[in-house]
Amino acid sequence: MAEELMQQLRSKATELLLREEWAESVVAYSHFITLCQDQLSKTHEHPDPDYLPKLQKSLCIALSNRAEARSRLREFSQALEDCDQALKIESAHFKSLLCKGKILLNLNRYSMAIECFKTAHLDPQSGGNSETLNGYLEKSKKLEFLSRTGAFDLSDWVVNGFHGKPPELAEYIGPVQILKSQISGRGLFTTKNIDAGTLLFVTKAVATERGILAGQDPDENAQLVMWKNFVDEVVESASRCRRTRSLVSTLSSGEDENGLEVPEMSLFRPETEGSNHPHEKPEMSSVLSILDVNSLVENAISAIVLGKNSGYYGVGLWVLASFINHSCIPNARRLHVGDHVTVHASRDLKAGEEITFAYFDVLSPLNKRKEMSKTWGFECNCKRCKFEGDLSTKQDIREIEMGLERGMDVGGAVYRLEEGMRRWVVRGKEKGYLRASFWAAFCEVYRSEKTVKRWGRRIPPMDSVVDSIAEAMGSDERLLKIVFEKTKKHGDVAVALERVLKLGRGVYGKIVKKQALRSLVELDIHEQSY
Numbered sequence: 001m002a003e004e005l006m007q008q009l010r011s012k013a014t015e016l017l018l019r020e021e022w023a024e025s026v027v028a029y030s031h032f033i034t035l036c037q038d039q040l041s042k043t044h045e046h047p048d049p050d051y052l053p054k055l056q057k058s059l060c061i062a063l064s065n066r067a068e069a070r071s072r073l074r075e076f077s078q079a080l081e082d083c084d085q086a087l088k089i090e091s092a093h094f095k096s097l098l099c100k101g102k103i104l105l106n107l108n109r110y111s112m113a114i115e116c117f118k119t120a121h122l123d124p125q126s127g128g129n130s131e132t133l134n135g136y137l138e139k140s141k142k143l144e145f146l147s148r149t150g151a152f153d154l155s156d157w158v159v160n161g162f163h164g165k166p167p168e169l170a171e172y173i174g175p176v177q178i179l180k181s182q183i184s185g186r187g188l189f190t191t192k193n194i195d196a197g198t199l200l201f202v203t204k205a206v207a208t209e210r211g212i213l214a215g216q217d218p219d220e221n222a223q224l225v226m227w228k229n230f231v232d233e234v235v236e237s238a239s240r241c242r243r244t245r246s247l248v249s250t251l252s253s254g255e256d257e258n259g260l261e262v263p264e265m266s267l268f269r270p271e272t273e274g275s276n277h278p279h280e281k282p283e284m285s286s287v288l289s290i291l292d293v294n295s296l297v298e299n300a301i302s303a304i305v306l307g308k309n310s311g312y313y314g315v316g317l318w319v320l321a322s323f324i325n326h327s328c329i330p331n332a333r334r335l336h337v338g339d340h341v342t343v344h345a346s347r348d349l350k351a352g353e354e355i356t357f358a359y360f361d362v363l364s365p366l367n368k369r370k371e372m373s374k375t376w377g378f379e380c381n382c383k384r385c386k387f388e389g390d391l392s393t394k395q396d397i398r399e400i401e402m403g404l405e406r407g408m409d410v411g412g413a414v415y416r417l418e419e420g421m422r423r424w425v426v427r428g429k430e431k432g433y434l435r436a437s438f439w440a441a442f443c444e445v446y447r448s449e450k451t452v453k454r455w456g457r458r459i460p461p462m463d464s465v466v467d468s469i470a471e472a473m474g475s476d477e478r479l480l481k482i483v484f485e486k487t488k489k490h491g492d493v494a495v496a497l498e499r500v501l502k503l504g505r506g507v508y509g510k511i512v513k514k515q516a517l518r519s520l521v522e523l524d525i526h527e528q529s530y
């Protein structure tokens with residue numbers, strides 16, 4: 001009787017699996033597995049000596065199939081438990097090892113995935129599937145190498161104008177650690193001296209939500225729907241995976257940030273299994289506050305990098321990146337590649353220096369930056385904001401700002417600003433700070449040959465302005481673009497190319513090689529879209 005029922009259940013579960021009705025097939029397999037385990041506890045009552053091994057084989061297959069269905073539902077922790085139970089019955093069971101390896105790959109546990117795929121070769125069943133298996137083995141080896149060395153190279157993708165699928169990246173943690181920050185709460189710091197362009201880390205999103213919000217004034221509703229989907233996705237990911245849950249729980253919800261614990265770096269390393277966290281489903285309210293403080297918009301550069309059009313909008317949560325505080329004179333930049341974000345130094349960094357990136361466009365004036373930091377719920381107190389705050393009492397600055405708003409001649413505005421800087425004895429990096437704040441005016445001036453001619457030597461040459469901004473606050477693709485545009489028209493190509501390459505290294509990092517940078521610039525795809 002029980003055997004008959006089991007037979008029926010198994011057929012039903014298999015059928016559901018084949019129909020890709022994952023949730024239903026999990027239910028059916030669970031029923032079958034319970035009955036099977038029940039029978040196994042009574043095998044001593046059975047006259048047939050083959051009954052025990054047959055039953056064990058059935059159980060092994062059922063566990064393996066349930067693991068497959070659960071992994072399709074992204075219930076990775078439970079799927080792994082199923083694989084392990086199946087492998088206890090049959091240590092080289094091909095399907096279980098393949099399923100386990102794929103899940104481990106997804107969870108960035110590359111070495112363990114390699115072991116699984118290697119062991120799967122031992123199963124005679126692997127013969128007919130050796131191509132698939134080898135494919136996975138090669139992929140795991142490649143990702144394991146990348147995650148150990150950080151030797152990523154996006155050049156080919158770049159040379160192809162970012163067309164096609166983004167290259168497969170692995171999680172990687174370079175010379176960084178989390179410490180208490182003087183800016184606020186915790187921050188990410190370097191552990192050694194680093195050159196501009198050096199990759200700091202690569203991390204995969206807990207969840208992302210992307211879409212096209214067309215038009216000048218994107219539909220608020222569409223944005224709300226995207227946000228809701230994003231929140232649901234984060235909750236789902238955190239409910240399904242212990243590691244994700246424990247990583248998300250380290251993030252700030254904005255409350256008492258200075259009292260927050262500094263998490264161990266080991267928690268973020270690929271290959272690490274998450275600690276046991278008591279709650280299965282995270283509290284919606286706490287997820288909402290965490291996302292409010294930590295989610296990042298895939299900025300315009302990455303939208304271009306992703307090959308999307310200008311209405312493209314993407315939001316995501318990248319845990320390690322969430323420990324980076326904002327500065328209006330950032331020293332790092334991020335690049336979104338598929339679901340991964342790569343973060344590299346945009347300037348040379350000293351050991352122990354806090355790594356910062358821009359949460360919003362910092363090539364903008366103080367009042368605009370203040371507005372933007374307000375929407376993030378903080379007041380930026382970086383050196384540049386302090387310096388410009390002190391200067392903001394100057395009548396001239398306010399007049400230039402107001403003049404520009406009212407359509408004042410940009411050449412005149414730049415001239416007055418440069419004159420003012422001489423009078424206020426603004427030197428070194430501080431010149432770069434102010435010029436960055438008035439970048440829009442500078443840019444308009446340099447784009448118009450007429451204005452440049454009219455103002456002649458009374459305004460500084462473009463190269464020196466670009467250099468001073470880049471030195472003060474790191475590279476930016478708009479600086480790169482204008483240098484490139486000017487070089488194309490006239491100018492010393494060799495000298496300009498050096499400048500372009502230096503700026504490009506800051507913008508894209510060393511993961512894009514020289515040759516690729518050159519063609520990137522030639523592709524001229526840096527449409528200004530902040």
Ligand SMILES: C[S@@+](CC[C@H](N)C(=O)[O-])C[C@H]1O[C@@H](n2cnc3c(N)ncnc32)[C@H](O)[C@@H]1O
Nearest residue numbers: 184185186252293294322323324325326378380
């Ligand atoms: C993504 S988190 C950064 C990491 C955070 N400090 C922590 O301990 O988890 C963003 C939060 O950090 C703080 N923060 C980041 N940059 C800041 C800045 N320049 N000034 C003040 N607070 C800042 C704000 O509280 C902000 O909501």
